[in-house]
Each structure stands twice: as C-alpha cells, then as structure tokens.
Amino acid sequence: MAYSDKVVDHYNNPRNVGTLDKSSTEVGTGLVGAPECGDVMRLQIRVNPETQVIEEAKFKTFGCGSAIASSSLATEWIKGRTVEDALAIKNTDIVKELSLPPVKIHCSVLAEDAIRAAIGDWKKKNGAAEAAAAAASAQ
Amino acid sequence: MLKDADSAVPVACWSCSVQHDEVTMFCPHCGKIQPPPGGDYFSVFGMEPRLNLDLAALEGEFHRLSRRLHPDRFARATECEREWSLADTALLNDAYRTLKDGLRRTEYVLTLHGAGNGTHIGSGFETQIAEEQNGKERQNASRAPADLLEEVFDLNMQLEEMRLRRQSGNVDRQSGKVNRELIEDLRAAKRKFETLREEVDRDLRGAWNDWDGGAADTRRRAQTNLRTLLDRRRYLSNLVRDVSEALGE
Numbered sequence: 578m579a580y581s582d583k584v585v586d587h588y589n590n591p592r593n594v595g596t597l598d599k600s601s602t603e604v605g606t607g608l609v610g611a612p613e614c615g616d617v618m619r620l621q622i623r624v625n626p627e628t629q630v631i632e633e634a635k636f637k638t639f640g641c642g643s644a645i646a647s648s649s650l651a652t653e654w655i656k657g658r659t660v661e662d663a664l665a666i667k668n669t670d671i672v673k674e675l676s677l678p679p680v681k682i683h684c685s686v687l688a689e690d691a692i693r694a695a696i697g698d699w700k701k702k703n704g705a706a707e708a709a710a711a712a713a714s715a716q
Numbered sequence: 717m718l719k720d721a722d723s724a725v726p727v728a729c730w731s732c733s734v735q736h737d738e739v740t741m742f743c744p745h746c747g748k749i750q751p752p753p754g755g756d757y758f759s760v761f762g763m764e765p766r767l768n769l770d771l772a773a774l775e776g777e778f779h780r781l782s783r784r785l786h787p788d789r790f791a792r793a794t795e796c797e798r799e800w801s802l803a804d805t806a807l808l809n810d811a812y813r814t815l816k817d818g819l820r821r822t823e824y825v826l827t828l829h830g831a832g833n834g835t836h837i838g839s840g841f842e843t844q845i846a847e848e849q850n851g852k853e854r855q856n857a858s859r860a861p862a863d864l865l866e867e868v869f870d871l872n873m874q875l876e877e878m879r880l881r882r883q884s885g886n887v888d889r890q891s892g893k894v895n896r897e898l899i900e901d902l903r904a905a906k907r908k909f910e911t912l913r914e915e916v917d918r919d920l921r922g923a924w925n926d927w928d929g930g931a932a933d934t935r936r937r938a939q940t941n942l943r944t945l946l947d948r949r950r951y952l953s954n955l956v957r958d959v960s961e962a963l964g965e
C-alpha cells in the first residue's frame with residue numbers, strides 16, 4: 578500500500594517531535610495505544626493559563642507511518658488553538674488531510690485520542706489545582 | 717463423536733453398507749477408509765472438546781491413526797481410497813499440531829465458539845496461526861493492554877536509544893558505561909515482561925478449568941477471559957522478542 582505524499586512528508590520531516598516537562602501544571606500529557614496493532618503514541622501540550630491557548634505541542638510515536646504523520650499533523654493543528662477549539666478536531670479531518678486508506682483509520686483515531694488524553698490530563702491537573710486553591714481560600 | 721450430538725448423521729459405509737457414525741475415518745464394521753469426516757479436530761481423535769486435554773491419549777491416538785493411514789497400506793487401494801487417505805493424513809496432522817499445543821488449542825476452541833479474533837475470516841485455522849506467528853506484520857500484532865502503555869512506551873524509548881547508539885558507533889569510555897546501563901535496563905524490562913507472561917499462563921490454566929467444568933454462562937465468561945489473556949500473552953511475547961533482538965540474545 579502506498580502512502581500519500583502528505584504522509585510521506587510528515588514521516589520524513591515530523592514536526593514537533595519531543596518532550597515537555599510532564600510535572601509542570603501547564604503541561605498535559607496523553608499516552609495512548611492502538612488496540613489493533615499495539616502501537617503507542619505520546620502527545621503533550623503546554624497551555625497558557627491566562628488565554629487557554631496551546632502554545633506548544635510535542636509528540637513521540639512508536640508506530641506506523643500513518644500514526645507518525647497523524648500525530649505530527651495533530652500537533653501542527655492544535656498549536657495556537659484554545660483547548661476547546663483543539664477538542665473539535667476529529668480523526669476524520671486527519672483522514673481527509675492525509676488521504677488515509679480505510680485500514681489506516683485507526684492510526685488517525687489514535688491521534689484524536691491522544692489530543693483528548695493530553696487535554697484531559699491538563700484539565701485534571703488544573704481542575705485539581707483550582708479545587709485546591711478554592712479549598713484553601715474557603716478556610 | 718461430534719460436538720453436537722444431533723448433527724451426528726449416521727451414514728452407510730460405501731463398502732459394506734453398514735451404517736456408522738459420520739466422523740470416523742474408518743468403518744467400524746469392515747475397517748475400510750471412509751470419505752473425510754466432518755466434525756472438529758477433537759472428534760478426529762474421538763475426544764470431547766476440552767482445554768485440559770489428555771495429551772498422552774492424544775499422542776497415542778495420533779500414532780495409531782498415522783499408522784492406519786500410512787501410504788503403503790493404500791498402494792493397492794482404489795483411487796478414491798488413496799485420495800481419502802491423503803486428505804485424512806493432512807487433517808490428522810493439522811488437528812494434532814493444533815491440539816497438542818496449549819495456546820493453539822485455546823485459540824482453536826475460541827474459533828469454534830465464534831470468539832476467535834475475527835481478523836482472518838475465510839482462511840483455514842492453520843493459515844491463520846501461521847500469519848499470526850509471522851507477527852512482524854503490523855496489522856497482525858496484538859492489542860496494547862492499557863496498564864502496560866507506560867512500560868511499553870519507556871521500553872520503546874530505550875530500544876530507540878540503543879539503536880541510535882549502535883548507529884553512531886562511537887563507544888568511548890563514557891558512552892560505554894551508559895551503554896552498560898542501558899543493557900541492564902533492557903534486561904530488567906525483559907525479565908519483567910517474562911514474569912508478566914508467566915502470570916498470564918497461570919491465569920490461562922485457571923480459565924481452562926472454568927471452561928472445561930463450567931455451565932453455559934461460566935463457559936461464555938471463560939471464553940471472553942481466554943480471548944483477553946491470549947491477546948495479552950501475544951503482546952508480551954512480542955515485547956520479549958523485541959528486547960531479545962535488541963540485546964542480541
């Protein structure tokens with residue numbers, strides 16, 4: 578099966594590969610696996626606490642070319658968006674942009690899941706931080 | 717002996733016309749070979765489907781049938797009989813190879829009960845196993861259990877570091893030390909995955925007992941359980957294989 582040009586491009590020049598400081602409260606980390614093939618993907622975001630804008634996004638994927646391309650594209654798309662806007666990205670958008678064939682749809686699902694997991698983690702951290710602050714001020 | 721008693725349609729022997737059970741390879745009356753039997757692999761050996769299988773009995777029956785199917789015995793037989801004996805031999809070998817191995821036997825029982833992994837519909841059971849063991853094919857690799865994600869990710873990082881180091885090939889004293897640490901980490905990871913695999917094997921044996929002894933819904937639950945355990949086991953085996961490869965062991 579031949580990969581589309583866009584997949585090849587992202588595969589050869591993946592954008593935003595790397596790691597952010599997991600322990601920072603501004604950082605959310607999503608670690609997900611594809612049940613179909615056992616591949617794993619980690620996607621991290623750094624969110625501006627004032628504006629809720631995702632200022633930085635990094636990924637590291639151990640998987641097929643489509644998974645690498647999907648996560649690379651995902652980081653490009655979410656950078657500069659607010660957290661809520663980023664949640665609107667659907668795996669079908671990725672499928673369309675990269676012209677993924679049906680057998681590779683799960684690779685794009687992995688990327689969507691990773692975005693959600695990263696945002697979920699960030700929300701949990703910050704929800705917890707807010708709750709702790711509220712509890713502290715209530716005393 | 718068929719898995720469903722009511723599907724056992726008696727047929728008449730082509731040679732002596734005495735009626736006999738469809739799944740026997742040889743007529744119980746005159747001993748002549750019969751057209752290849754229907755039924756499952758267990759019935760080839762006249763056994764009930766069980767996961768805790770009597771392996772000595774299986775082997776004994778396999779040798780007995782192999783001898784009876786030996787080509788020398790059909791040298792002077794009719795064309796039909798010779799063909800049947802070849803087909804029976806192939807069936808016997810597939811059945812024996814599948815049933816004597818605990819994992820393949822489990823996979824087979826799940827396939828019989830519609831709880832196979834469903835990705836190879838239409839291909840024979842033996843081909844399916846062969847494809848799965850050819851596990852390098854990404855689509856055939858197995859599920860990532862959620863509780864292992866973290867470990868799997870870290871392992872992949874270490875494997876990548878190892879590969880990069882090998883590529884750059886500069887092993888001065890400093891990086892030699894780092895390398896040794898990396899190898900230690902990988903060895904530890906391998907031991908860990910092997911231990912997890914042993915746990916899976918223990919759980920599998922427990923689920924075998926449930927399936928063999930259970931009423932209909934215990935059995936169904938055991939099947940779900942077995943499916944999960946087999947997936948997890950295959951996944952762990954792939955990890956052990958990858959680490960071993962990287963370590964050159």
Ligand code: FES
Pocket residue numbers: 611613614615616640641642643644681683684687854855
């Ligand atoms: S084949 Fe598994 S993520 Fe692409």
Ligand SMILES: [Zn+2]
Pocket residue numbers: 729730731732733734743744745746747748
């Ligand atoms: Zn007969």
